[in-house]
Amino acid sequence: MTHAAEPAVYDVVVIGAGPVGENVADRARAAGLSAAVVESELIGGECSYWACMPSKALLRPVVARADARRVPGLSGAVQGPLDSAAVLAHRDDYASHWKDDGQVAWLDGIGAAVFRGHGRLTGPKEVTVTAPDGTEHRLTARHAVAVCTGTRAVVPGLPGVEDARPWTSREATSAKAVPGRLVVVGGGVVGVEMATVWAALGSEVTMLVRGKGLLPRMEPFAGELVAEALTEAGADIRTGVSATSVRRAGPDGPVTVGLDNGESVEADEVLFATGRAPRTDDLGLETVGLEPGSWLTVDDSCLVEDTDWLYAVGDVNHRALLTHQGKYQARIAGAAIAARAQGTPLDTGRWGAHAATADHAAVPQVVFTDPEAASVGLTLAEAEEAGHRVRAVDFDLGSVAGAGLYADGYRGRARMIVDLDREVLLGVTFVGPGIGELLHSATTAVVGEIPIARLWHAVPAYPTISEVWLRLLETYRG
Template sequence: MTSLEYDVVVIGAGPVGENVADRVVRGGLTAAIVERELVGGECSYWACMPTKALLRSASALRAARQLPGAREAVTGNLDAAAVLGRRDSFASHWRDDGQVSWLESAGIALHRGQGRIASARVVEVTGVDGVTTRLTARHAVVVATGSSALLPDIPGLRAAAPWSSREAASAGSVPRRLAIIGGGVVATEMATAFAALGSSVEVLARDGVLPSAEPFASELVTESLREAGVSVRLGVEAASVNRDDRGIVHIATVDGERVEADEVLVAIGRTPNTQDIGLDRVGLVPGAWLAVDDTLRVVGGGGWLYAAGDVNRRVLLTHQGKYQARAVGDAIVARAKGEKVEDGRWGRHAATADERAVPQVVFSDPEIASVGLTAAAAETAGLRIRVVDYDLGTVAGASLQADGYKGHARMVVDEDRKVVVGFTLAGPDVAELIHAATIAIVGEVPLDRLWHAVPAYPTVSEVWLRLLETYGR
């Protein structure tokens, strides 16, 4: 068995693991990264990038059809093959040569295979050839293995070969009929994408559409999906699934109804990729989420084990995982150099933005962009709040963007501190507006100061002025 030593060993070469390794190398340490699949991870090949590529062409077509002059120039429908081809290019045709080259240029060692913790600070990597390499970390081991789609225990589901988000994002053709079990972000985005590509889509949303979002966002997306021809069935739960000899999927619902489809996508949540990484060898539970402190050090992990990204279940979003990666990388470097590591709320090495300042965009039609707390979450947190709503379609910049622009904005204000703690936008192309709200929330900018942040006219950002006017002094 070959044995090698590094300062830090990272298990998982997705965007989180890559950023951890890069951060520690920039800090003067050596790093090795272990990956059993493609370097670049879920986001690069089966999530963020390919799914947004699937959605963008339809979004551009919708925008053109909402403008006189452009509308008349548009003929025909989407070219599904061209859309899938563009998607393939954004997934690098499921090859990781470019990502591997980047690791090499960054001075990060790559070990391909299944990584398992063997003992304190020791990771054994079993390659596809069966050969095992032992990696010893002088300072830290970081688990950045991400998560996978959760498959519920519905009778017959696994035997029916369902799609997860991976199969949906990498589909080689457009199914004539697609059934989706779930109503969250993946379900909503894929219903939007495949309906635009020509599928007859049926959504079984037991808990509703985007149940964690502000209610108005859920209502707008549900309405839009139905206008696009999607059958959205709220409160409906699948009881059993069967794929017959012809390949047709049959879904029986709890209330006794039947749904037929050519493919079924299951999008009800995620499960951590910690089943086979050796957690039991260090007293932790295989298959469990990993609890961490604000420097991302694993609780019960001996002080040398860290977890960043999906596996710690703080926020299952790529950008938050990369934020955590920067924090944990800095913390490891500081501890290795004997520097003081700030664990407090505003400490440089602490990942505190995961608490109440998480931005997220759902690339549905309309887009939903949000950051911070919803009104319901703020009340649950015990805050004394005021909710300020505004019709986004009446803002001058929005009316110029599209005829019949339909959207809504909500600002949630902490009345005791007079700061914004939540912000949600629903409407075409609102994704690019959310960072201003993120800065306002993270910076705890008082409303009296926000009055002096004058939005340009005529832009959709003028909604900030309208919300402040509605709030009053």
Template sequence: MTTENIRTYDVIVIGAGPVGENVAERTRAAGLSTVIVESELAGGECSYWACEPSKALLRPALLRADAAHVPGLARAVQGPLDTEAVLAHRDRMSADWNDDGQAEWIESVGIDLLRGHGRLAGEREVSVETLGGDTVRLRARYAVAVCTGSRAALPPLRTTGDLRPWTSREATSARKAPRRLVVVGAGVVGVEMATAWQALGSRVTLLARDEGLLPRMEPFAGELVTERLREAGADVRFRVSAVAAERTPGGEVRITLSDGAEVVADEVLFATGRVPRTEDVGLAAVGLAPGDWLGTDDSLTVTAVPGNWLYAAGDVNNRALFTHQGKYQARIAGAVIAARARGEALDTGRWARHSATADLDAVPGVVFTDPEVATVGLTVREAERTGRAVDVVDHEIGSLAGALQYRPDYKGRARILIDRERRVVVGATFAGPGVAELLYSATVAITGEVPVDRLWHAVPAFPTISEVWLRLLETRRDS
């Protein structure tokens, strides 16, 4: 039997992932009563099927790759990884897919958690179908924030029978390593999971429809990752895509490729992009099309809905599909909601706390492959496309003493893009072992618009990989 009751809050948040939790924490800290609606696990995709489990799978593989090239350690790390131990570590980092800890935190900061499927039901209204079959009607005095994230997009291809393909969720939560794994897609998810499962004992075939891996990044990054994947035993193929797939009665997956070849595997992972989780959140009730991205302005307010009450933060708005950027947006959205609730005018200048700019100009991202790839701001291709005049400065990281201390055969490359008129860094890409830790300095340089002449006074310690900054600046002056 279904019953209905009405509850009123200042703020309603749909989605209890990291983004929704941050919006709710900010509004609650501002004194606004807040409820989060969640249909799955509190903690969201990042905690259970993305950031945490994927990095738990990758860390042992990358650490072994580094150790295998350090004098005195190579012999100690010969042989395969202990796959069972790695998967057990992955399970711990994913809290065994139990969200009790997250639910306790939500309660501890004074936020209500309502478990069920939430749908917009009109202006400032949300209808929740609870797990028990009841319907709860929520009304917001000030704001509703949609933070439902994204899900894997499956490519259009001919399939036969019950294919049961992997997406990022299955790839990060699998209970054992498949003997043969085909990865379709050469973006971040594809190359990271190819790296992880190849190291855990799978024979990986990676299919890229473009001419290289990581096509949105600088070409040299994909080239270095390709080289290491092939050295590890992966079959990396370019300019090819899957056009048909079937799972045989014996359990094998047979994949027909665009070049006419066929690949046989035990599992196939489709890592071919993301789509917003908005197909069933009640968008039609507020005049929007189900399944669409939710476009926002820099205050994270949904622009197509009048009244400044509907917000969208995280993947769902398609601004920057990274957990850290979603949490950044959440902090902005929470501040905006609180300011509007107090009747304050928003200071939405470029550096205002009510205006999201870092998810447009300086989006940092790390690909945890061997070698690592770290990037922020523009690439050369993006600068050319937007007509930005830039100086491109490259340096081989392996020439640094700090890099040779890291690995005697260190191979890596750094690139920065300098705006010719303003003389500030507008883009940076690093590829090589351990370069993820270089990224924050690059992000600060870009967001802070630090003149390159002033960067000379930021002295890197010796011997560290961060000395590449000094070499890049020297190369720029000598060129």
């Protein structure tokens, strides 16, 4: 821990020490700039302790068992329940037992100064940190301040919600016991992943989805296949309904969720997976002419509009709310900060070294449900809305030889969106067991704008699930 005399001057000051802030500091240090990092909670941020790592640690045993149950000769050995205590202990290990010693050591190792406490802008290039003991440190940045504070879960202001003590994604990924009954409000990524986990661990899960289906930002068939599997796993999925009230009976009693159709659902816990808001409400944005609580609008180098020193990197800029995309932005922003500090011209053209082009054209995402759903780039609807002349090419993943070997009764689907004018891919979606590792090949095809004619020469190994690429290309060629 660094305790600096005041005022302390650094080339770059980073507010927020999640994966994004850590990577901004790392890129700054790699370029020879000094860096200070400010964090009010655990070094490592949301992803390490309440999102990516604990959620995927919870999901891995669930998906592994589901895969094993579809393999002849093995299925009979894995019909029993999961060892919930062991699953939760595995989760605890991957969340580092909510201790950040290793992450602090990493920042120390790259030579970044660490300040614990709440950081606020108190003027251009100035951050004041209030430590837990009330001590204040004033940090001044020679070149840049990077806001990497991420987002928080949004809980709707329904009657009774505050007293009901609902779960958000944090409680859902860190719970110490399996609830007997769980209501999940929301059908997005957090909702479907947590429904998958807790249903597999023994909860009676009810999902309340305001829209028509699950995973609304992906191709429609993705949500349909995931919903089908969740229903088979015992979840009760109710679409087209909204929660209107929440009431808990006593300190430890059940929760009753009122619905807009006049019905109600009772459970032991209720999870609201209903969106995210930026952590910018107490950041001192007003001292530099910005609106507190707002998303921060940036250019492709992650520089905040109408400034030449303030960067907003990761979820807080609302470009692509994914850890890997935030880390990508951090690499771009770190390089841009260093170039500007050194007076080097920036390469901000499409796919340039200082432009986060992938935020617009090639955002990859894997939903770690059973089946997995993975996508990169545009959906058919998005491509058509953007005015592209496109064709959607679909193929049944279950008919690929490698998929049949992977699992008996394999169910899945693949789609590629072809730009007919340029004959390159604008987007790809896979749904099926074990397809998450296929996604990077799709991402490479989209980012590289590889012509269909050249993709024809990328020969998939036989018999693997990746042979779906050949089948998609054959279908396109006719």
